[in-house]
Amino acid sequence: MTPARVVGAGVSGLVAAWHLADRGFAVEVIEQAPHPGGLIQTHQTEHGVVETGANAFVWDATVAAWFQRLDLTPEFPLASSKRRYIFRNGRARRWPLTVAESIALAARASAAFVTRATSAGERETMEAWGRRVIGEGATRWLLEPAMQGVYASPPGALSARAIFDGRRRGSRMLVAPPSGMGQFTTRLYERLCERGVRFHFTTSAGTLDAGVPTVVSTPAPAAARLVAPHAPDLAAAIARVRLEPLVTVTMFFEPHPGDIHGFGILFPSGTGINALGVLLNADIFAGRSARRSETWIVGDRDQELTAWDDDRLVQMLAADRRRVTGREARPLSLHITRWPAAIPVYDAAIRHVAPALASLPPWLALAGNYLGRIGVAALLEQGAAAAGRVR
16 A cells, blocks of 8 residues: 555544545554644533534535544534624624614615625725725624634734635534534544554654655644745745634633523624633533533734733633623633634735645645635545645
8 A cells, every 4th residue: 555644633634634545545644732633622521511622513515424424413503503792882782783884884785786896806904895895884893803703813904805715605504513523533533543544643744755645734834844845935825824823711600590692792892802702602502511601712902812821811801701791700610722823814925825736746735724714614625635636
């Protein structure tokens, strides 16, 4: 059997290993961490499930095929998850715009559609696109929190072309394994071991062997370093991609009659809330917790908040929660996850990466969230595409 190598055992790396094994390669996977899964980990605690990364896939044919392949039962969101909120004027609101702002949104969007002015300009930011197409109010209270909730960056830092080019069309239905996202990566890892794929954990790849078909599925900085000797222009493009840090803090509370129920709340800047948003986990998927389970998401917001120590961070979030709920509550437990380089900034730099992939030699392929599409469902497709490219 011809050997093949995968560097990185995150979701896309595991999927690439699977497809390489399908093609008859003898596959080995090198991973710097002591376990597979990358950002996707699930911890079962005394009070409920804690997700360290994404809490769901976007359901499509690729995701459905993987659930069937791994004998996983898809779990779809509860009806309560349909309620989503944006914080404005001291309240969580399902529709944060005033009547005048709603009318302005409808008028601007209609005019832009009729005049075919909805396309993004080559150098237009999401903020500039929003003001031009949907108006100031909708940009401030709808677009900004949505962008920060998905990309952890303000719309002024994001390229509108990069966002729209990577936009996923079709259904936005979410799905997760019954025991959390880690069940997917654990099951995939176990099946790969059964198929003879060899794993080397706590191992770094110093260089790549041009004689071995290889898929690099690492964060952008490591990928740039590894491919530099073989595709220097591509490596330079990857190195220019900036990465945003994130901290998630999952807290469990005793339920309260005044609790808001739904998918979560997004916090636009200038509202007095430091966090980007909060997920209401027990209202999204069944069985996540018998308690009140909240995951607060913290980005830097130009204040380097993610560098704060645990005590200061928890105090900040306690103050945020008081502003949202109007009451004091001590968590039953809390769990902090830090990702110093979690999400690529989808600015103009990221648009130069995908076109440069053509410079890769035929034995080498890449998979990662810096290639123009974000989300774990996209990583499944990238892993398969990367395995199909190498020869």
